[in-house]
Amino acid sequence: MTTKLRHVLETKTNILDVELIRSEFPILSRKVNGHPLVYLDNGASSQKPQQVISAISKYYTYENSNIHRGIHTLSQEATNAYEEARITVQKFIGAEHSHEVIFTEGTTESINLIASCYGKKHLTSGDEVIISTMEHHSNIVPWQMICEEKGAVLKVVPINDKGEFLMDEYENLLSDKTKLVAISHVSNTLGTINPVKEIVAKAHQKGALVLIDGAQAVPHTKVDVQELDCDFYAFSAHKMFGPTGVGILYGKEDLLNDLPPYQGGGDMIKTVTFEKTTYNELPHKFEAGTPNIVGGIAIAEAIKYINKIGIDKIEAYEHELLAYATEQIQQIDGVKIIGEAEKKASVLSFIVDGTHPSDIGMIIDKLGVAIRTGHHCTEPLMNRFNIPGTARASFAFYNTFEEVDIFINALKKAIKMLV
């Protein structure tokens, strides 16, 4: 063991009590293909602590009823729980008002909502929307669709070979025609942490709005939407230890008030007559129909869990874990890391000479190690690197240094079999 390694291994125990944390995630003790599960696919979806699972179960066992509509006790309790959850989210991301927090189905719906509502009202022929090469399909396709509909133009900020956002190129693309900029906070494929605060400031100088896709940032780093000064921020509960099917759209109050509603239905209205309907106020204007009530409650529970551990500690620990994994993988012949930005979060994407990522993924799955292989919903980014896909290990704070070793050994075994 090198001294560097030992140092890393020693510091880890001081940051987090990972053993205790692991005991709070029931799934982590199961076996896969006869081996203890090593779950390194957190970028796709994270696991859930007992606290979140229990909250879901408790809701359906004791509290279930519809919200905002009932006079009876259960309905009021459910409504309170749901609205308290909104406040928990508000505080977590540092929003000024709780009604700036809109519950959605996830990042994808949050982005589609803005693309659709903002686009409908404000985009016209010749306007420009800026994204980057490293965007997830969820932050590409909605913009393509609305741009096509409105005759607007989609511009793409290139990246360098390390997978870093090119600020100069971005500044060149920004102009009076730019209406909106949509950029990921953290790249799901490369792990790159983008300088979103600077990106926002530069867009604002040109009078453009900014949406940040925070799906991969919120589970790993402190997000403060007021500090970033972003106009919209989108993320999903299932990547931050909460359930699937629920996510958040944050938007500045005046901007959300200015937008038309997304879907029509119950809850989003003030009064309905066949002649004219008036819309409800924020946040309900954007939450038509019975929402994912338990999802809202559970996302708040996930946030409480994150807060209990401390996002700063999570970030520090994961930083060490990624550094260790990077150092270990670099020692394997033929491995090339895709995404070598100065600032990275919890993602290790790589390819191996003479192998296809899916072959690697299949073999190490047999050894109990779950990673993701493929294009990770970032096909344009794969084209930029001229590769069909990568193998990607993505970490969470419940992963251990020992698990990194298991992963590295499994990878070595796979390479030996394949090459």
Added chain:
Amino acid sequence: MTIKEAQDEIIDEFALFDEWMDKYEHIIELGKDLPLIEEQYKTEENLIKGCQSRVWLHAELTNDNNIVFTADSDAIITKGIIALMIRVFSNHTPKEIAQSELYFIDQIGLKEHLSPTRSNGLLSMVKQIKMYSIAFQAKA
């Protein structure tokens, strides 16, 4: 050898492996040994696009009414399984192929590779093999 006999032979062969690793090493070897599809047939038309790996399949009808399949993949495990499929289906009449039942993949414990979630193109390849047999039957 009939399609059924070829499948039974493969099942017997794989029964020798106790360990998944030996089985996969064998598949990988088969993949490496698979004669490459001729470059001219690696066309967009012959491409069966899976989410994970790409598979090319080319079919030709010989004068004595047998279909000869050649195929390739950019992933080696997929390619090994393709080699097995070709061993089973190639050089049979369209009618034999159309009427055959594919069961060896299940029996040798590789069922997961034909699941839609693997999206490796293998499931589509099986469908494509059947389609060719039906198309060539119609022509005959």
